[in-house]
Amino acid sequence: MSLRIGTAEANSTFLTQGQALKSVLERNASLAPVDVSVSATASVENANRLAADDIDFGFMASNWIGRAKNGEAPFAQKIDLRMVAPMNAGPLFLIARAVGDLRVVTDVRRRRLVVGPQQSGMAQHARVILGALGLTFSDFVPVYLDFAAGADALARREADAQLQCPIPNAVMTALVERTRVRVLPYDRGSMYFAVVDEEVRAASGGKRTLDDLLLAMLDRRRQNLPVDESAWVEMVTKELGEKGKTEFEAMLAGSIQLPEPGGFGPCFTRTTKMLRR
Numbered sequence: 123m124s125l126r127i128g129t130a131e132a133n134s135t136f137l138t139q140g141q142a143l144k145s146v147l148e149r150n151a152s153l154a155p156v157d158v159s160v161s162a163t164a165s166v167e168n169a170n171r172l173a174a175d176d177i178d179f180g181f182m183a184s185n186w187i188g189r190a191k192n193g194e195a196p197f198a199q200k201i202d203l204r205m206v207a208p209m210n211a212g213p214l215f216l217i218a219r220a221v222g223d224l225r226v227v228t229d230v231r232r233r234r235l236v237v238g239p240q241q242s243g244m245a246q247h248a249r250v251i252l253g254a255l256g257l258t259f260s261d262f263v264p265v266y267l268d269f270a271a272g273a274d275a276l277a278r279r280e281a282d283a284q285l286q287c288p289i290p291n292a293v294m295t296a297l298v299e300r301t302r303v304r305v306l307p308y309d310r311g312s313m314y315f316a317v318v319d320e321e322v323r324a325a326s327g328g329k330r331t332l333d334d335l336l337l338a339m340l341d342r343r344r345q346n347l348p349v350d351e352s353a354w355v356e357m358v359t360k361e362l363g364e365k366g367k368t369e370f371e372a373m374l375a376g377s378i379q380l381p382e383p384g385g386f387g388p389c390f391t392r393t394t395k396m397l398r399r
Contacts, residue, residue, distance in 0.1 A: 165180075216286070233282035
């Protein structure tokens with residue numbers, strides 16, 4: 123009987139890793155043959171295939187494991203599974219054509235963004251990642267295509283941006299050989315939180331930090347309360363006054379977020395340096 127491994131769509135990171143894993147495992151004759159199969163919606167489908175005893179191992183993004191065990195959306199029921207081993211820790215990233223006017227993630231407002239197949243883990247990732255940046259699917263035009271079709275749409279100017287999976291990524295490799303692209307940075311969001319942390323520490327005399335606000339947001343989620351832009355604005359305004367709201371709105375509008383020289387602690391200072399991109 124073969125060892126069955128579920129991965130993702132053709133040319134995806136999971137499939138590439140699954141094929142590499144197959145070559146390693148089959149060096150041990152007692153484990154051969156290893157059957158590597160495609161799962162169109164990747165993490166979500168692999169969890170359901172495990173529940174149906176259709177595969178023995180499935181590639182999943184780690185954040186979906188807990189949801190599957192607890193029967194939380196997008197899973198209809200609890201699935202008895204566990205993590206066997208990590209395969210990589212690569213980041214998801216958004217890309218756009220280099221000749222376009224998209225520069226950062228929040229520029230995708232009112233644009234066509236490829237987020238993966240509608241029921242896929244990638245589409246769920248898009249909701250979580252963009253939601254953390256204050257964007258919902260109503261703020262842009264979601265395009266539900268797989269990696270390869272999405273890359274083709276981007277190259278043909280039928281889409282403006284795409285959420286891509288981690289390297290090794292055959293689709294991304296092929297895309298950059300025919301189309302100049304740029305990675306849309308999340309930098310502004312991370313710098314915004316650094317600024318907020320610094321301001322909260324100063325306003326409270328060092329008694330509170332950004333962690334207190336984030337823990338409060340987690341408490342809201344546990345209580346099934348909205349965890350959205352409005353909730354954050356209310357919280358940061360209560361903490362910092364009206365400037366908490368205006369600074370958040372400025373960040374969303376594209377304002378450069380610049381922590382003070384000691385914003386990351388007394389051992390650091392701020393310098394300016396030109397970098398090639």
